[in-house]
Amino acid sequence: MQSDSGKQADQTKDRHILVALDRSENAKKAALYVADFLGGMPGFRVTLLSIVPEPSEDYFETGEQRKAWIEEESSGAEKLLRNYREMLIQSGFSEDKVRMKVDVKNCPSIADCILDDQKKLGCCTIVMGRRGISKKEEFLCGSTSSTVLHCGKNCAVWVIE
Amino acid sequence: MANKHDNIRKEEYTEEELRGMMLSWLPPSRVPESVRIITDTSNFHMVDFDDVVILGGRPYLIRHCEREGRFTIDEQPKFWVKRAIDLTDGSKKVIKMVFHEKFTTSVGGLTFKFFRSPKKEARILDLVRGHPKFMQGFSVKDTEGNIVRIIDYIPGSTIDNRIEAQAKGHKEYYYNHFPDIFSEFISLVEAIKFLHDNGEKHGDIRRDHIIYGSSEGMYRWIDFDYNYWHQENMFSYDIFGLGNVLIYLAGQGNVTAWHLKENAPSVLEKIGQDDMNIVFRHRVANLQKIYPYISDQLAFVLKHFSGGVDTFYSDTGEFLDNLYETQKDLI
Numbered sequence: 001m002q003s004d005s006g007k008q009a010d011q012t013k014d015r016h017i018l019v020a021l022d023r024s025e026n027a028k029k030a031a032l033y034v035a036d037f038l039g040g041m042p043g044f045r046v047t048l049l050s051i052v053p054e055p056s057e058d059y060f061e062t063g064e065q066r067k068a069w070i071e072e073e074s075s076g077a078e079k080l081l082r083n084y085r086e087m088l089i090q091s092g093f094s095e096d097k098v099r100m101k102v103d104v105k106n107c108p109s110i111a112d113c114i115l116d117d118q119k120k121l122g123c124c125t126i127v128m129g130r131r132g133i134s135k136k137e138e139f140l141c142g143s144t145s146s147t148v149l150h151c152g153k154n155c156a157v158w159v160i161e
Numbered sequence: 162m163a164n165k166h167d168n169i170r171k172e173e174y175t176e177e178e179l180r181g182m183m184l185s186w187l188p189p190s191r192v193p194e195s196v197r198i199i200t201d202t203s204n205f206h207m208v209d210f211d212d213v214v215i216l217g218g219r220p221y222l223i224r225h226c227e228r229e230g231r232f233t234i235d236e237q238p239k240f241w242v243k244r245a246i247d248l249t250d251g252s253k254k255v256i257k258m259v260f261h262e263k264f265t266t267s268v269g270g271l272t273f274k275f276f277r278s279p280k281k282e283a284r285i286l287d288l289v290r291g292h293p294k295f296m297q298g299f300s301v302k303d304t305e306g307n308i309v310r311i312i313d314y315i316p317g318s319t320i321d322n323r324i325e326a327q328a329k330g331h332k333e334y335y336y337n338h339f340p341d342i343f344s345e346f347i348s349l350v351e352a353i354k355f356l357h358d359n360g361e362k363h364g365d366i367r368r369d370h371i372i373y374g375s376s377e378g379m380y381r382w383i384d385f386d387y388n389y390w391h392q393e394n395m396f397s398y399d400i401f402g403l404g405n406v407l408i409y410l411a412g413q414g415n416v417t418a419w420h421l422k423e424n425a426p427s428v429l430e431k432i433g434q435d436d437m438n439i440v441f442r443h444r445v446a447n448l449q450k451i452y453p454y455i456s457d458q459l460a461f462v463l464k465h466f467s468g469g470v471d472t473f474y475s476d477t478g479e480f481l482d483n484l485y486e487t488q489k490d491l492i
Contacts, residue, residue, distance in 0.1 A: 055390070056278075056281075056388060057278075057280055058276055058278035058280055058281040058388040059274075059276050059278070059388065059390060061261045108360065108395045109393060109394065109395070110392075110393060111393060135439070135468075135470070136269055136270070136271065136439055136440060137271055138473065139397065139401065139439055139440070139470065139473050140268065140269065140271055140397055140398060140401055140440065141271070141391070141392035141393060141394065141397060141398075142392060142393030142394025142397050142475070143393055144392075144393045147393055147394075
């Protein structure tokens with residue numbers, strides 16, 4: 001049996017992959033890719049991340065409505081990550097190598113929040129899906145995957161389509 | 162000018178007092194015989210002409226509803242937005258009561274969720290207090306806690322009315338009037354950057370939300386109560402609005418495919434989809450194809466809002482940098 005300090009040493013040596021997920025089909029593809037590509041391989045650990053951006057108070061008539069929205073989104077994100085965690089474990093990751101993080105925060109840009117978590121967690125790679133949006137949509141709304149690709153520093157970015 | 166009512170701030174007024182105050186600002190024949198006093202504006206439909214609303218201890222005599230072109234989105238009267246007279250000093254105000262409107266709308270085939278938020282407008286009024294490029298006012302809570310905004314009325318006209326009246330032909334307009342208007346536009350974009358730098362959106366950037374105050378001789382942004390549920394770039398919709406205003410100003414109005422078909426079919430033949438507005442596909446964005454004397458630098462900026470665009474402005478700072486470059490060509 002491995003000691004706690006031995007486990008910690010393993011965790012330190014592991015390459016830490018951050019998988020940014022939401023409810024989209026492309027996020028699912030990103031999770032499946034990680035399961036398929038890295039499942040069962042030693043030397044990797046994964047954090048499954050879902051960002052719940054705290055919405056502006058302007059969108060709600062009352063603070064209670066806003067709180068209820070955040071709670072509903074957070075619990076939906078937790079459920080989503082639990083499912084993906086189970087999938088990664090089934091693909092060969094050991095339970096202690098797959099962590100989940102639902103990050104509820106003020107988040108003007110989801111991409112900035114993903115990069116912030118990558119930095120805090122010390123992940124060497126970000127994996128995320130891409131919707132393949134139109135030029136017009138990118139113009140009017142921006143693109144999270146493009147922003148992560150352009151602004152990510154000291155990490156690899158895998159964009160799965 | 163100071164007057165006898167300047168320092169009046171109290172929660173209760175008698176009808177007699179209010180009628181006396183009205184006589185300072187209205188001819189006797191216009192002073193109503195009885196006055197309804199309102200302190201709770203929750204049901205704004207009930208707030209009517211000649212009512213007096215007491216807000217923050219000041220009495221406001223209600224006049225007409227505001228209509229489009231000034232504070233709203235379509236031609237309907239907006240019953241929650243009223244002109245008023247501050248009975249303590251006679252100043253004209255626009256009073257915006259609470260109306261939590263939510264709707265989704267399609268912009269270029271993409272769905273946006275919009276919210277009308279009194280909190281947002283109140284916050285921005287505080288932020289821009291004293292800023293010469295924004296309407297001025299303040300917010301107070303009525304007796305039920307509704308956030309009512311009291312805005313200084315700006316007598317004047319919207320920027321589009323002034324542009325269209327300025328010159329007979331585009332060439333004369335471009336060389337003789339546009340440089341000054343462009344300088345004004347830059348200062349208006351700088352004002353939006355100020356909002357963005359402070360984490361706020363305007364939310365509804367349109368040319369009829371820029372008012373030229375005839376007495377002060379300057380342009381100001383009005384109406385900040387809209388917010389939209391943004392995605393990755395919280396400011397991109399504002400930037401899109403700024404681009405549309407610039408295209409309008411540079412073209413002395415919107416140049417549409419229909420307009421060209423009717424008036425200049427040979428020019429229309431030279432226009433491709435890449436030259437049209439990236440969202441409003443019937444409007445021409447690459448105006449240099451129509452007006453070849455438009456500077457290359459201005460054409461470069463305009464193309465950022467066309468279907469042929471390869472790179473977008475991700476923030477107002479980038480946009481402004483290119484506007485400053487453009488200004489050098491126009492002087």
